[in-house]
Amino acid sequence: MKKKVLAAVLSLSMILSTGVVAMADETKDPSEVKVGVITDVGGVNDGSFNQSAWEGLQRAQEELGITTSYLESSTDSDYIPNLETFIDEEYDLIICIGYQLADAMREEAEANPDQKFAIVDDSSCADLDNVTCLMFEQAQASYLVGYVAGLTTKTNTIGFVLGMSTGVMNEFGYGYCAGALDANPDVTILQNNANSFADTAAGKTAANNMIADGADVIFHAAGGTGLGVIDACKEAGIWAIGVDSDQSAVAPDTILTSAMKRVDNVCYDEAQAVLEGKYEPGVQTFSLVDGGVDIAPTVDNIDAEVLKKIEEVKEKIVSGEVEVAKDKETFEAKYGDVYQLDE
Template sequence: MKKLISIVLVAAMALSMVACGGASSSAPASTGASSEAASTAASGEATSGKEITVGMITDVGGVNDRSFNQTSWEGLQALAEENPNIKVSYLESKTDADYSANIETYLSEGTDLIICVGYMLAEATKVAAEANPDQLFAIIDDSSIDLPNVACLMFSQAEASYLVGIVAGLATETNTVGYVQGMVSDSMNQFGCGFIAGVKSVNPEATVLQFNANNFGDPTGGNTAATDMITKGADVVFHAAGATGNGVIEACKANGVYAIGVDTDQAPLAPETVITSAMKRVDIAAQDISLAVANGTFTPGVHLYSLENGGVDLSPTRDLLTDEMLTAVEDAKAKIIAGEVQVPSTPEELGDGLFTLK
């Protein structure tokens, strides 16, 4: 716990932007900087001095998605600034077909650790890991790969979404809020289920409009979806949609309603619009697993980041939150950590047909 808290404090200072495809012909394996990577200070743990290389592969949202991918990359960059023995780089995936090609690029270069960002890379990661048992992999947001050379970095995203749902339920003046999801899957559905449960916990009469964008890289589609929700009365819209969510925030800003960000603190995108964000510390997870490889302590299997260990939370920018909202959120956090509140993470657990996305 002490170790992860120290990671959170330092990594939060390092981040200044927000993130959720093989590389183009002009983008070599070291695209985006082969900066040297980070966080002895952040983790409170000295590295062994062993020189390693870490290669990160984005999903189709790209490294500048201001959400999931970007946050992961910024975590590695922050790590590199503190640990000259760790070299980091990234490859962008423009389409699904690029996942395997990008993995092959890093395999051919002898990269020590390959970090695949997002469950959409799961199949390509599993195939490559099975074929290359001596190669270490990490995948963010997928726990389906049970291999001795794969670490699955998972987050209790339903818990963070529950907290922002409380904010939305208390903030709405129309009793209508919106939710835009990037794609329907077991992992992504956790966001929606947690959010709806949080809204209903403080405002049982509220309506939650829902839309599946089926795309993590379509800001225009996100804008259209949010605008439609706003015309139907939504005055708070939460997105869990990577770069698609940037369009959601733009629509909320243009219409003078609140937006809720995801993965990182998205308030800098629209300070008067983004009331809060459901944070997932993917930056810390990327740092942790990289340091483990450098120190020879890599362990496969699921590594879970939750409210209890600081891996998910409300974003630190809270200027637009009322005292009532903050009190309700802190009360809910304490009850979740104590086991008094069980946050639903599936449509079945949520019940009553409240989750409507297909």
């Protein structure tokens, strides 16, 4: 009788355990673990968002001994086929890069409840037990580079090129404009929505128009489109500000700084979590406090006095003394309707 009761208790325990932590698992043999990343239309060589994610997985392969791979999406019609390719190949974790993959990922996650997924910059699938949503306080990083731009400009005119106007992407704009205005209330901020993350020509045209209107520092939050922004700034001999990764290598004499989101570290950590059986669904948010966002470590082109002020501002953000506006209501309450690219 005691054995039967014990068996029943153990069975109930296993059921409850499975229900509470549906995706929990034991540590696996690294040689048996496969993690894949699916890019948005910017591609894996965008010098920014997607590339940073892939670099994180490459490091995971080198240091953890797992197998990693990527699939590029040329158009949004590639999302489902790419997801299904990794599902069919029994990847342990599929990481989707960018909110544009959210709908496709939800469809596949609901159809494949035992498949683990992660997505960067989207929390709409947080209700699913097999999805972890990786979010960033990008407005904080943008505030810092905006502050740099406001203190660096000689013409009191700076620029901002956005890849696409969405809630997540506009956080870059609110932060940048807030930082620039706090550093220099006299600054004028020229703005453009390129409406693409993969149109370098549109990025270059937008930047050239701003340069013609006197901008001497231009920040892009536009993925591959931003490479066109950087190219225009290089040709004109003005400063460009990169995004997501440290883009100084793209144009060392042109990149003033970059607003970094450590997508590489986050993808590495998610791969490690799967390897160690510690994968957890839900929302994770990364900020300046935990190093999830920051300005780039390459600071050669930033004036020493400006850099000193940036360090002071960082401390105020971390302490809560400075609260960075990241939505329309909060931004306009302090700065008015300066930001022009809202949805």
